[in-house]
Amino acid sequence: MTDFPLPLAHLTEPDPSAVPIHAVTAEGLAAWTAGQPAPLGAWLAATGFTARPGSQALVPDAEGKLAGVLLGVERPDDPWAWGGLPGTLPEGAYRLAADGEAAVAEAAALGWALGCYAFTRYKAPKRAFARLAWPAGAGRARVGRLVEAICRVRDLVNTPAEDLGPEQLAEAGAELGRRYGATSRILVGEALLAENYPTIHAVGRAAARAPRLLDLTWRGPGAEDGxxxxLVGKGVCFDSGGLDLKPSSGMLLMKKDMGGGAHAIALAGLVMDAGLPVRLRLLVPCVENAVSGNAFRPLDVLRTRKGLTVEVGNTDAEGRLILCDALAEADAMAPDLILDFATLTGAARVALGPELPALFSNDDATAEALLAHGRRLGDPLWRLPLHQPYLKMLDSRVADLNNVSSGGFAGSVTAALFLEQFVSAGRAWAHLDLFAWNPEDRPGRPKGGEAMGLRSAFALIEDLAAR
Incomplete structure (x- = not known):
């Protein structure tokens, strides 16, 4: 569901006449300047350029035309170091001044393309973006699939609930699957009960648009024994809070509550486009948490797909309810890896802020690999503990579990502990509690929907496939 030319259109074929961009660090600026003509050093000194990360210096030639650009960076292999250029440089063609290592080339191409993203479904962009010649050494196919996946997340999250309900979200995943020959089925409404997905049905039954489950399967080349x-994603297309109604301020951004589902769909697209030798399954429960006469109620007891009973302590903790049925089905397959993505708790945002997804995992090797990829790729995560003593906070007098904890402590931890009850011990599982939204503009990351942890998760699956 891309309603604009992909930002890749702003990456062009090599052009010798393009303006060169020199990436320099604050520590390396003096050495770099020493190798340049004296007037250039004088110009940089006069303009106060110190190569502070994110800063730019436009360098004129003797005729006053733009001869080059200096970009201050901390790490040239960080894509976000390049993301601010397309929208701030004068329109025109640019190139990297020197061929660097592949990691720098790919970072520049990725950051530049993502800096050209704009959600234009309802409003035309204000200006054209500058263009960059494909850097030598950049893997075009790899950069292309990453850009498409990240833009897919942004597009889906940015689309208002009126135009992206459960049907449209599920179809977005099925449509993507058809491109790669995947098999998809979508269970709708009463079919969820017939096939034993009772909590997905309970959460979504009050909405005018029926709940559904996207179930996609795909096998990569040579993956018979792979x-x-x-992948599991929370697909709450709008969350009113249900009968425990949110205030207007809490409801304002709830079009993004399907951000986890968007991530899972986009990650499936990455795996399929790369042709990884894995057996893939994608499960995205798609619902709207609404209010009507048949809405599920506080203190109702729901029976889950796994058979555990859950007392509803709060109808606004619906994400874990739809995820638990999907996780139970995922676990029943005894897979090598389960990854779930969800805009699950405000507590995670209080603890880590909007930019840093909370990572929970029952497997240290999986968690450490995700964290390492995050550091390497500039796509960070932060691990929080599955502190087992807190499980008692989910005790219920009338059911196996409550869907919320008693008291206001450790909300993201208890939510993750709830989900863990639907995954068998010893099964490698990771849960990403993310915001999926930029609250303000940053280089390469405009305000609005955002992919978080996506590149790290893809690198983890690449590792698994390679082994």
Missing amino acids: PQVV
Whole structure:
């Protein structure tokens, strides 16, 4: 569901006449300047350029035309170091001044393309973006699939609930699957009960648009005995809070509550486009948490797909309810890896802010690999503990579990502990509690929907496939 030319259109074929961009660090500026003509050093000194990360210096030639650009960076292999250029440089063609290592070339191409993103479904962009010649050494196919996946997340999250309900979200995943020959089925309404997905049905039954489950399967080339990976994403297309109604301020951004589902769909697209030798399954429960006469109620007891009973302590903790049925189905396959993505708790945002997804995992090797990829790729995560003593906070007098904890402590931890009850011990599982939204503009990351942890998760699956 891309309603604009992909930002890749702003990456062009090599052009010798393009303006060169020199990436320099604050520590390396003096050495770099020493190798340049004296007037250039004088110009940089006069303009106060110190190569502070994110800063730019436009360098004129003897005729006053733009001869080059200096970009201050901390790490040239960080894509976000390049993301601010397309919208701030004068329109025109640019190139990297020197061929660098592949990691720098790919970072520049990725950051530049993402800096050209604009959500234009309802409003035309204000200006054209500057263009960059494909850097030598950049893997075009790899950069292209990453840009498309990240833009897919941004597009889906940015689309208002009126135009992206459960049907449209599920179809977005199925449509993507058809491109790669995947098999999809979508269970709708009463079919969820017939096939034993009772909590997905309970959460979504009050809405005018029926709840549904996207179930996609795909097998990569040579993957007959390859690792099995299951991706699960929270697809709450709008969350009113249900009968425990949110205030208007809490409801304002709830079009983004399907951000986890958007991530899972986009990650499946990355795996399929790369042709990884894995057996893939994608499960996205798609619902709207609404209010009507048949809405599920506080203190109702729901029976889950796994058979555990859950007392509803709060109808606004619906994400974990739809995820638990999907996780139970994922776990029943005994896969090598389960990854779930969800805009699950405000507590995670209080703890880590909007830019840093909370990572929970029952497997240290999986968690450490995700964290390492995040550091390397500039796509960070922060691990929080599955502190087992807190499980008692989910005790219920009338059911196996409550869907919320008693008291206001450790909300993201208890939510993750709730989900863990639907995954078998010893099964490698990671849960990403993310915001999926930029609250303000940053280089390459405009205000609005955002992919978080996506590149790290893809690198983890690449590792698994390689093994």
